[in-house]
Every structure is written in C-alpha cells, then in structure tokens.
Amino acid sequence: MKVDDSENEQAKTDPSASETAVLSPREQIFQAMEKHTRRKAMEFKKVEGLFNQCLSFNDGAIPDRISQHDDQHHREFTNVRSAPPFVFGDQALGINPAEPYDVVWPFARGQPCRDTIVTVGSEPDTPDSLPMYRGTLCAGVESIVTCIAAIWRSMLEQDLRIPALQFSNYKAVIIVPDFVDRGMIKLLMRVALEELQFHAVMLQQDSSAATFAAGISSACVIDIGDQKISVSCVEDGIVLGNTRVLLNYGGYEVSEAYGWLLQRLGCAFVGKLDLRQPHNWHQLREWKEAHCHLVPQEDTFPPSYIQTLNCHIRSFGKPTLSYKCRVSDEPIKAPMGVFFPTAFSMAHSPLMRLIENVTEDCEDVFDTTREITQEHDTMLVQVALQATECGEFAQIRSASSPVMSLDEAVLCSIDRCPSDDMRRRMLQSILLVGGGAKTAGLEAMIEARFVGLVFCCDWFLSLIRFPCGATDILSWMTPELPASWQDKTAARNRSC
Structure with a gap:
C-alpha cells in the first residue's frame, strides 16, 4: 500500500509521470534526455510542475510592439526593382515571397544536388514535427555550374573587389569536402577554369585545411x-x-527541434510563423544561436530551473513583436539531439545515406558501378x-x-x-x-x-594493458588526462 500511495503522490505532483503512456515517440525521446542535461556535480534536482508553470505563462503571453525606428535590427524587403537575375546571401532571404524569385541550393548535405540527394526540408509527416523550410534544388549539372559560378563571381566582385576581367591573374585554392568524388572535382574545376577562368586551381580537403589553419x-x-x-x-x-x-x-535539425520544443511549451508565436518561408526559418535559426547551449551551470540556471527568454518576430514592413517565454531545459535538449539523433529522424528522411563513391562517367573508361549491401x-x-x-x-x-x-x-x-x-x-x-x-x-x-x-573498446583496453604501471600509462596517454579518466584507467589496470 505504501508503494501505491507513493506512486499516486508522484503522479499528482508530476503530471508527466501520469501521462507517459500518451506521450508521442518524440516526446519520450526528449524526456529521456533530462538526465543528461544536468550534471551530478551540480546536484540539480528536478522541480516538479515545471512544464505546467512554463505552459501557463506562455499561453497568456502578450507581445510588445516595437516600432521600426526603435528596432535597430528591423528588416525591410530586398529591393529588386531593377530585376537582377541573381540575388545572393542574406539578401536572397529577404525577398518578398510575392516576387518572381526562387531560393535555389546548388549543394545539399555537403554534396552537389543530384537525384540521389535527399531534398532539404520536408512537410511534417507526423504531429511531432514542424513544417520545415523547403528549398529548390538545382536540377542537372548545367544548373549547378551556373549557380556556383554566379555565387563565386558575385562574392569576388562585391566582397573582394576583384573585377571579373582580372580573374585570369589569380590562382585559387578550393576547399572540397572529405567525401569528394570525381564528378564533384570535375564540376568545381570546370567552374573555376572555364567559367571564372582562373590562372590555376588547387583542391584541398576541408579537414586537412582545418588542421593547417589550427597549426x-x-x-x-x-x-x-x-x-x-x-x-x-x-x-x-x-x-x-x-x-x-x-x-x-546538423544545425538545421537542431533549429527544427528547438522550434518544436518551444511550441510544445505553449509558445503560440512559433506556430504562427510560416517556417516554409526562408526569412521566418532564419528567425528560428537566430533564436537557436542565441538561446541554445550545453552549459548547465549555476550562474546559468537558477534553483527554480526556469528562465525567461525574449523572442523577437520581425516581419517585413510591420512592427517588431517581442514575446517573453519561459523555458526549462529546452535550450539544452535541442542541441543534445546530436547525441540522440533519433529525435531528429522522427520528422525527416534517413539521417544517414550512402555516398556514391564512383559516379557514372561516360568519359572515364575505368568507370564501374558496384552493388552495395x-x-x-x-x-x-x-x-x-x-x-x-x-x-x-x-x-x-x-x-x-x-x-x-x-x-x-x-x-x-x-x-x-x-x-x-x-x-x-x-x-x-x-x-x-x-x-x-x-x-x-x-x-x-x-x-x-x-x-x-x-573505455568499452577492445583496442583501448589493449592500450591500457601496457606493461608499465598505471601512472606511466596516464603520462603516456596525455599529461593533462582528466581525473575521471585516471580513476577509470587505474580500475581497468587492477582488473587486468
């Protein structure tokens, strides 16, 4: 009887405990993250009823109107009266949806857009997702070449102040992804040598370039x-x-997860945004960059574990709306999704795909295809x-x-x-x-x-079974090995 009474009492104080059976699959995944969002050293204790407290506050939130001259970040539509053929960067995100322009992506998921590439953005398949921003992908090699050449030419002329007639006097270094195939190399070389007419071009993988920059x-x-x-x-x-x-x-899925968590907390302004429009999706990404983190510290979280955030909604030609919303550990749960990727897969196409290592090329006599099991x-x-x-x-x-x-x-x-x-x-x-x-x-x-x-890997266990003592192993690994590693390494040596 005592056990039953304690369970009933817990259900009364913690609404989520009694509603576990009706939680959606995605809600169950984010609920499982809670134990990872607090460090035991900080001795954070979950305060009961936090969800209902945030929900009741957010449901009755009334926005503050900020006039255009008082908002230094107020946005205006991009001026396209001259009807330019291309608009790039942030200006492309600020075009009025009524204008005859499409936002085009020559690359998706780090690769040139081909038929095998999953479209970025999708309509929600379940109630556990938001309508994500759908971009238009380039169709065909010629379209990709045209887009890349136009983007690079605009960047060189406008940002670096290099006239197009002087491109032949320069040598270029192109950073390519680690997963690069011959088709992508040919495409980039064609853009650099034929379209932009650089004097010479060198390709470098991005990981190698990152280590070079880091020294x-x-x-x-x-x-x-x-x-x-x-x-x-x-x-x-x-x-x-x-x-x-x-x-x-990556960050695209983290933004969607953060917006979904805010909407789940009763932030109605998220549902009012048409996230299929690029400027609205850009606002959600700004909230993610400003709020999300993975630092559960005392100076960040008060004992109540509730914080108040300011979310500004800027619409073109309208006053800015400033909403106040209360959240618990949602700013941590969203970026924690990279360690729990099943929270992303609820609303998306497969998160991992095979890369076409050998693309069919009629000009390559060695071109072959292979079966992938x-x-x-x-x-x-x-x-x-x-x-x-x-x-x-x-x-x-x-x-x-x-x-x-x-x-x-x-x-x-x-x-x-x-x-x-x-x-x-x-x-x-x-x-x-x-x-x-x-x-x-x-x-x-x-x-x-x-x-x-x-510490669960066989090869790491073979490393720490080195003939020397535990102290020598620690210095062999790294002189600044964390204390948690030292305790585990010593325990492994005693067991060996």
Whole structure:
C-alpha cells in the first residue's frame, strides 16, 4: 500500500509521470534526455510542475510592439526593382515571397544536388514535427555550374573587389569536402577554369585545411555544419580515407527541434510563423544561436530551473513583436539531439545515406558501378574507403545502430586508424570546426560522453594493458588526462 500511495503522490505532483503512456515517440525521446542535461556535480534536482508553470505563462503571453525606428535590427524587403537575375546571401532571404524569385541550393548535405540527394526540408509527416523550410534544388549539372559560378563571381566582385576581367591573374585554392568524388572535382574545376577562368586551381580537403589553419599536423576533425556533420582523422596533413564518417544532420535539425520544443511549451508565436518561408526559418535559426547551449551551470540556471527568454518576430514592413517565454531545459535538449539523433529522424528522411563513391562517367573508361549491401534498409554510416587508381572502392561498413550519434561517430572514426599509436594521437587532439562548434559547452559534452564509450573498446583496453604501471600509462596517454579518466584507467589496470 505504501508503494501505491507513493506512486499516486508522484503522479499528482508530476503530471508527466501520469501521462507517459500518451506521450508521442518524440516526446519520450526528449524526456529521456533530462538526465543528461544536468550534471551530478551540480546536484540539480528536478522541480516538479515545471512544464505546467512554463505552459501557463506562455499561453497568456502578450507581445510588445516595437516600432521600426526603435528596432535597430528591423528588416525591410530586398529591393529588386531593377530585376537582377541573381540575388545572393542574406539578401536572397529577404525577398518578398510575392516576387518572381526562387531560393535555389546548388549543394545539399555537403554534396552537389543530384537525384540521389535527399531534398532539404520536408512537410511534417507526423504531429511531432514542424513544417520545415523547403528549398529548390538545382536540377542537372548545367544548373549547378551556373549557380556556383554566379555565387563565386558575385562574392569576388562585391566582397573582394576583384573585377571579373582580372580573374585570369589569380590562382585559387578550393576547399572540397572529405567525401569528394570525381564528378564533384570535375564540376568545381570546370567552374573555376572555364567559367571564372582562373590562372590555376588547387583542391584541398576541408579537414586537412582545418588542421593547417589550427597549426597542427594530426587530429580528429569534427566539422559540424548546418546540414551535415563529418568526422575525419588527419595524419601529417593527409586525410585517412578509412576514418571518414558523414552524418546527415546538423544545425538545421537542431533549429527544427528547438522550434518544436518551444511550441510544445505553449509558445503560440512559433506556430504562427510560416517556417516554409526562408526569412521566418532564419528567425528560428537566430533564436537557436542565441538561446541554445550545453552549459548547465549555476550562474546559468537558477534553483527554480526556469528562465525567461525574449523572442523577437520581425516581419517585413510591420512592427517588431517581442514575446517573453519561459523555458526549462529546452535550450539544452535541442542541441543534445546530436547525441540522440533519433529525435531528429522522427520528422525527416534517413539521417544517414550512402555516398556514391564512383559516379557514372561516360568519359572515364575505368568507370564501374558496384552493388552495395546494407544490413539496415536505409540507415547506414557514411564511411567511404580510399579509392585505388582504377576507381575500385572497398565495401562501406554499416552501423551497429540505425542512427549513429556524434560521439559514436568520433569513436568509429578513431577506431579505424591503422595503429594504436595513431589512435592515441587522435585521442589527444580532437578539433571542432564549423558553425555548430560555436555551441557553448559542446566540447565538454563530447568529452563527457566520449569517455564512457572509449573505455568499452577492445583496442583501448589493449592500450591500457601496457606493461608499465598505471601512472606511466596516464603520462603516456596525455599529461593533462582528466581525473575521471585516471580513476577509470587505474580500475581497468587492477582488473587486468
């Protein structure tokens, strides 16, 4: 009887406990994140009824109107009276939807738009998703070449002040993705040499360029972008082909998840936004960049664990609306989705896809196709092995789980290094690049989750079974090994 009474009392104080059975699949995933959004060292205790408190406040929120001259970030429609053939950058997002323009994407998920590329943005398939912004993808090679050439020419002429007639006097370095195929190389070289007529062109993989910019020769590079996350190990400035992993989610999915969490908390203004319009989607992305983080600290979260945020809705030609909304740990749950990617897959097409390592090319006599087997129907890890001179590629390895998280992708990449000594160097140097890497506290969260995974690997256990003592092993790993690693390493040595 005592157990039943305690359960009933908990159901009364915690509405979510009694409604677990009716929670949607996506709500259950985000609810499971709560234990990861608080650090035990901070001794945060969940305050009962936080969801209802935030919901009641947000339901009755009344916006404040800010006039145009009082809002320094007020937006106006992009002036297209001269009917320019192309509009680029932020100006393209500010075009009136009534104007005869389409927002076109020559690249999607880090690759040129081809028929095999999943369209970025989709209509909601379930109530657990928002109507995401749908862009128009280029159809065909000629359309891609035209778009890329127009974008680069505009950037060089307007931003760098280089006249088009002087392009032939310059040599260009083009940074290409780690997962580059011959078709993409030919396309970019055609744009640079034929369309823009540069004097010479050099191609460089982005992970290798990142290590060069950071001043290091070896590192595990994590590139967190808006539409994809790539992980690669670089040794002496060369990207190791076996270690490349590509995940088809990034900041784009985090923005959608954050908007869905706000709407779930009763923020009606999110539902009023037509997120299929580029300028409205851009506002949601700005809220994500301003609010989302992974730093659960006392100075950030008061004991009540409720914070008030300001969300500004700027419409073209209308006064700015300023809403106040109360949230709990939603700003942490949204970026935590990179460690729980199933929260993204609820509303999207597959988050991992196979890369066409060998694209059909009628001009290449060595062009071949190969059959790809997959244990899971569509969810596979993006790992492409280095090509031989004849264009033959090794088999792509599938993931052990349907969707791979960021920490698992890092471990998968380091695990494919050819030697233990190289794995040790990669563990000592992990480089975060990309816009998503600016999320506060991301590096600490990756380290915290990565520690729990790395000690389960057979190759790491072989490293710590080195004949020397535990103290020597710690200095062998890195002189600044965290205390949590030291305790676990000593325990492993005693068990060995």
